[in-house]
Each structure stands twice: as structure tokens, then as C-alpha cells.
Amino acid sequence: MLFKRRLVTGQNDNTHPLIWLLAFICIIIAIAVIVAGITVFVGFLIIHPRVPTISIANAHLNLFRNDYVGLLQTQVTILVVAENGNAMANATFSNISFNISYQSHDIAILVADPFEVPKNSSKYLNYVVQASSIPLNPDQMGNVDYSWKRNIVGFDLHGNARAQWRVGPLGSLKFRCHLECTLKFHLLNGSYIPSKSCTSKLK
Numbered sequence: 277m278l279f280k281r282r283l284v285t286g287q288n289d290n291t292h293p294l295i296w297l298l299a300f301i302c303i304i305i306a307i308a309v310i311v312a313g314i315t316v317f318v319g320f321l322i323i324h325p326r327v328p329t330i331s332i333a334n335a336h337l338n339l340f341r342n343d344y345v346g347l348l349q350t351q352v353t354i355l356v357v358a359e360n361g362n363a364m365a366n367a368t369f370s371n372i373s374f375n376i377s378y379q380s381h382d383i384a385i386l387v388a389d390p391f392e393v394p395k396n397s398s399k400y401l402n403y404v405v406q407a408s409s410i411p412l413n414p415d416q417m418g419n420v421d422y423s424w425k426r427n428i429v430g431f432d433l434h435g436n437a438r439a440q441w442r443v444g445p446l447g448s449l450k451f452r453c454h455l456e457c458t459l460k461f462h463l464l465n466g467s468y469i470p471s472k473s474c475t476s477k478l479k
């Protein structure tokens with residue numbers, strides 16, 4: 277009994293220190309990885325970067341003229357802003373495509389080549405869209421008359437873009453930005469009526 281116990285004790289003394297050391301190192305590494313992960317995650321929560329957005333910064337109705345046979349000429353200037361509220365990562369915007377229409381008549385598709393917006397920054401895109409002769413039916417001409425009376429006219433804008441944050445070597449966070457809103461103008465002076473809905477939502 278005594279011999280056996282001494283042997284077991286001896287074995288413990290010879291082999292365990294190394295195994296314990298290895299186990300200890302493994303545990304330290306595991307804790308370090310977990311702490312690093314939690315730090316990045318909590319860091320993101322604290323900094324709470326705003327997701328990339330695309331919105332209408334400004335617009336102007338340059339021309340809106342309808343004749344008695346129902347042909348409409350119009351021209352609109354649109355200033356789009358892509359914002360990256362993340363102070364830690366550049367954002368890449370791509371696949372920008374927005375349709376603008378008036379009373380279901382497509383006027384133009386706004387597109388842009390992929391571009392990068394630096395940390396905590398924004399980029400403006402300027403568009404001038406025009407339609408030389410949109411044929412309106414009598415109902416739509418009635419709506420135009422009503423617009424002149426109210427001094428307000430609305431164009432429909434809808435479409436999507438993709439945005440992406442590169443988060444170090446770990447990978448990237450991808451977003452799909454969806455914009456759907458009515459661009460409203462005062463008809464008499466062409467000034468834009470800002471709307472909160474003209475900011476993209478995640479989809």
C-alpha cells in the first residue's frame with residue numbers, strides 16, 4: 277500500500293508540471309482570445325457606429341412645364357450623400373441604382389461606380405435628370421393641375437445600394453441600403469421640401 281502510493285505520487289511529480297504548464301498556456305490563450313473578442317464587440321457597442329446610409333442631401337426642381345396636350349418637360353437636380361458614421365472603418369458603397377419617376381413614368385436611373393468613403397466621413401454625388409416629354413393621360417394632367425394649386429409636386433425615388441465595412445483582417449460587414457421616398461418640391465420656386473424618409477433603411 278505504502279509503495280503503491282509512493283509510486284503514484286512519484287508519477288505525479290514527474291509528469292504533471294509539463295502537462296499543467298501546457299494546460300495553463302492553453303487556458304491563457306483561450307482567455308486572451310475570448311477577451312479580445314469581447315473587447316472588439318463591446319468596443320463596437322460603445323462606439324456604436326451608425327450604419328452607412330444614402331440620403332438626399334438636397335434637390336431642386338429646375339423645370340416643370342406641361343402643355344395643353346399633356347406633354348410634360350421637367351428637370352431636377354439631386355444631391356445624394358453617402359455617409360459613413362463609423363470612426364474605425366472605411367465604407368465601400370457599390371451597386372447604387374435608384375429610379376426616379378413621376379406619376380409612374382420613369383424619368384431616369386441614378387447610378388454610380390463603386391467608391392470608398394473614409395472613416396467618419398461622407399461623399400456627395402450630384403445628378404441632373406431631365407425628361408423632355410412625358411405623355412400624361414387626362415387623370416395625370418388633373419394631378420398636375422392640383423399640384424399647381426397646392427404648390428407641391430412629388431417625384432418617386434426608389435432603389436438600392438450595397439455598403440460594406442472592412443473590419444480589419446477578420447472580414448467585412450455588409451449592408452443593403454434601401455431608399456424609397458417621395459421627393460417633394462414647391463412648384464412655384466422649385467425649392468426642395470426635406471423629408472426624413474429620404475434616408476436609406478437597412479434591408
Ligand SMILES: *[C@@H]1O[C@H](CO)[C@@H](O)[C@H](O)[C@H]1NC(C)=O
Nearest residue numbers: 323361362363364395396397
Ligand atoms: C466625426 O465627425 C464629426 C463631425 O463631422 C466630429 O464632430 C466627430 O468628433 C468625429 N468623430 C470621430 C471619432 O472622429
Ligand SMILES: *[C@@H]1O[C@H](CO)[C@@H](O)[C@H](O)[C@H]1NC(C)=O
Nearest residue numbers: 370371372373388389390438
Ligand atoms: C454589383 O456590381 C458589380 C459590378 O460593379 C456586379 O458585378 C455585381 O453583380 C453587382 N451585384 C448585384 C447584387 O447587383
Ligand SMILES: *[C@@H]1O[C@H](CO)[C@@H](O)[C@H](O)[C@H]1NC(C)=O
Nearest residue numbers: 365366367392393394395442
Ligand atoms: C481609408 O481611406 C483613406 C482615404 O481614402 C485611405 O487613406 C486609407 O488607407 C483607407 N484605410 C483602409 C483601411 O482602407
Ligand SMILES: *[C@@H]1O[C@H](CO)[C@@H](O)[C@H](O)[C@H]1NC(C)=O
Nearest residue numbers: 373374375382385434435436
Ligand atoms: C428601375 O427601372 C428599370 C427600368 O425602368 C427596371 O428594370 C428596374 O427594375 C427598376 N429598379 C427598381 C429598383 O425598381
Ligand SMILES: *[C@@H]1O[C@H](CO)[C@@H](O)[C@H](O)[C@H]1NC(C)=O
Nearest residue numbers: 427462463464465466467468
Ligand atoms: C419657396 O416657396 C415656399 C412656399 O411658397 C417657401 O416656403 C420657401 O421658403 C421658398 N423657398 C425659397 C428658396 O424661396
